[in-house]
Amino acid sequence: MKKIIGLFIIAVAIIACKEDKKTEKQPEAIAQTIAPVSNEMMESAIIYEANIRQYSKDGSFNAFTKDIPELKKLGVKIIWLMPVFPISETKRKATGGDFASLIEDPKERAKALGSYYAVSDFKKINPEFGTIEDFRTLVKTAHDNGMYVILDWVPNHTGWDHTWIQTNPEFYTKNKDGEITDPLSEDGVPVGWADVADLNYDNQALRETMIADMKHWIVNENIDGFRCDVAGSVPTDFWQQAVPQLRAEKDIFMLAEAWEPELLKANLFDMGYGWDRHHTMNHIAKGEKPVSEWDETYAKDTTRYEADDILMTFVTNHDENSWNGTIKERMGEAAEAMTALSYIAPGMPLIYSGQEYDLDHRLLFFEKDEIPHTKGNMWPVLEKLGQLKAENPALHGGKNAASYERINTGNDAVLAFKRSKDGKTVIYVANFSDEAVEVSLPEVKGEYLDYMSDAKILVSGTVTLKANAYKILIN
Numbered sequence: 001m002k003k004i005i006g007l008f009i010i011a012v013a014i015i016a017c018k019e020d021k022k023t024e025k026q027p028e029a030i031a032q033t034i035a036p037v038s039n040e041m042m043e044s045a046i047i048y049e050a051n052i053r054q055y056s057k058d059g060s061f062n063a064f065t066k067d068i069p070e071l072k073k074l075g076v077k078i079i080w081l082m083p084v085f086p087i088s089e090t091k092r093k094a095t096g097g098d099f100a101s102l103i104e105d106p107k108e109r110a111k112a113l114g115s116y117y118a119v120s121d122f123k124k125i126n127p128e129f130g131t132i133e134d135f136r137t138l139v140k141t142a143h144d145n146g147m148y149v150i151l152d153w154v155p156n157h158t159g160w161d162h163t164w165i166q167t168n169p170e171f172y173t174k175n176k177d178g179e180i181t182d183p184l185s186e187d188g189v190p191v192g193w194a195d196v197a198d199l200n201y202d203n204q205a206l207r208e209t210m211i212a213d214m215k216h217w218i219v220n221e222n223i224d225g226f227r228c229d230v231a232g233s234v235p236t237d238f239w240q241q242a243v244p245q246l247r248a249e250k251d252i253f254m255l256a257e258a259w260e261p262e263l264l265k266a267n268l269f270d271m272g273y274g275w276d277r278h279h280t281m282n283h284i285a286k287g288e289k290p291v292s293e294w295d296e297t298y299a300k301d302t303t304r305y306e307a308d309d310i311l312m313t314f315v316t317n318h319d320e321n322s323w324n325g326t327i328k329e330r331m332g333e334a335a336e337a338m339t340a341l342s343y344i345a346p347g348m349p350l351i352y353s354g355q356e357y358d359l360d361h362r363l364l365f366f367e368k369d370e371i372p373h374t375k376g377n378m379w380p381v382l383e384k385l386g387q388l389k390a391e392n393p394a395l396h397g398g399k400n401a402a403s404y405e406r407i408n409t410g411n412d413a414v415l416a417f418k419r420s421k422d423g424k425t426v427i428y429v430a431n432f433s434d435e436a437v438e439v440s441l442p443e444v445k446g447e448y449l450d451y452m453s454d455a456k457i458l459v460s461g462t463v464t465l466k467a468n469a470y471k472i473l474i475n
Contacts, residue, residue: 034143036251037224041148042270042310042348042398044390045077047255049317051353052082052129053113054369061134065141072145074356074379075386078253079142080227082318083116083152084135086126088159092118093195093366111367116152117229118159118195122213132221139222148224150253151217155210156233157183157196164209165197171206173198183233201235211242218249225252231269232258243268255312264309270399274311274347276300281315281338284432285331290412291432298404308399313342314350321352322365336381337430337470340452343385344419344428344472346404347397356382381452388451388472394419394426409439414465416441426451429463430470439463448473 035041048071056063061084071079092100092114100112113128125132142149158164164171165180172180183191183198199206217223226246231239246252247267256269259276263269280297283289301311314320315338316327327335343349354363354371358378363369389395396402402421409416413433419426427444431437442461450457451472463471 032143033140034146034148037148037253038251039399041077042253043393043396043400044075045348045398046075046343046386046389047078047080047312047348047350048074048076049080049350049352050082051318051363051371052084053116054363054371055353056373057370059128059368059370061130061138065134065138068138068141068145068147072147073386074351074382075390076147076351078148078150078224080150080255081138081152083119083154083229084126084129085116085119085154086121086124087114087116087128088118088120088161088195089114090160091195095364095366099195113367114159115195115366117154117157119154120159120161121163122153122158122210123216136221143222148253150225150227150255151223152229153214153226154229155199155238156230157193157198159195160197162197168205168209171199171203171209173200201238207238207241210238211245214242214246215249218246218252224250225254227255227257228269229257231256231263232260236260236262236268239263239268240266261304261306261309264305271310271312271348274301274313277311277345277347278314278320281341282330284415285334285338287432287434291415292412294415295406298406307401310398310401311347312350313345313347313397314352315339315342316352316355317350318352318363318365321354321359322362326360326362327355328360333434333468334430334432336377337432337468339378339381340385340470340472341415341428341430343389344395344426345397345417346401346419349385349389351382384452388426392424392426392474393421394424396421407441407443409441411437411439413437414439425475427473427475428470429465429473430468431465432468434467436464436466439465444473446475448475 050064052061052064053059092112094100094103094112100109100114103109103112125135139149169180175181180197182194182196185191201207214226243254254269255271256263258272264272276297280293283293284291315331324330331338356379357372357374358376359371394402402419405418407416407418414429414431414437416429416439429439429441431439440462441459444459445461446459448457448459451474465471
């Protein structure tokens, strides 16, 4: 009997030991140090586009992570990481648009790092930037500082080294000869992205695999959503299939690199690109169009978008900076006034890496480059605008945005409007001409805070503005 009891005790101990080992193998639950993504957060959020490769000398996650507390001072709530995935070697692009493989000098060829958007594996980290542990530290640091992290996702195409090329060629678009193609326009002409292979969303297995890869980052790495590259080039019914599944895992923020209104309907994407507003800002700053183009663009947006749709407002981003010019090149002396407009107008303002440090050169896209890190003119401007965005409900730009009312000044070079919510009002007035003007503001009378100068001023229906100057008035 004692032997039986002894054997029973040993058996129980062995089972308990096995259970302990099983428990030890289970991954720990990710500690949540930040509130879930919410509509309230979006009202006053500022989004920051992080170009990890060019952010620092070594182009690492760790170098960027160290600066996250600094970004908090600018009011940043959402960090958008440009693609963090490995980049294909095959057909890798070099500066000038040629393939790196055509460069004979090995040292010069090694400089060609390729496009972030030529992904070779959606579930791995680009070793250029560090390790998965470094990435996790970045996400945790952001969360600890009250910021959300979204990944730049590339659903329209992959690099030519992607494993699917070999394992699942049926995932790709093919020509009449059965060859996988790069992305083509509607008339079958290549769009110019020869370093990537076009995905075919007629294939249901591709859709399921793509969704599973996106879920991986939400479930296993605790990211907070996605910025989806050329989202309008992917069938809308894919997003109708994918986004509800992603949202079922966690409250997330979804940004579409697209203008199509249908992508913002039915809880698909939270925000789209305010491309037309951006182009209008460029036109006005260059003196190519009068301020009335802003009114036309805003009226068009009001018609085609619903009241709870959010548009991202910006003076620069990675495409604009590298391909179309710096803020100074495109907006000249009106750069600060336009930056302020991107904060005061309805929507969510964007800061692109280097903008806060007066970046004044076009960052190389396919090679290593570096942004400056000296706080100059723009840092205090963005810090002050960020405080106003965070604290004043009249600048709410989310799904329950503050009102927008144009103020007629009778001057084609002056833009003036007021925004109001919860008893608070903010007035923006800017002179986009090369001469000082006295602006007629018949509705604006009394004592106001000239916010950027932090001075009280008495307004009696007019405001004097220098060339390309602006004021933000708070009653």
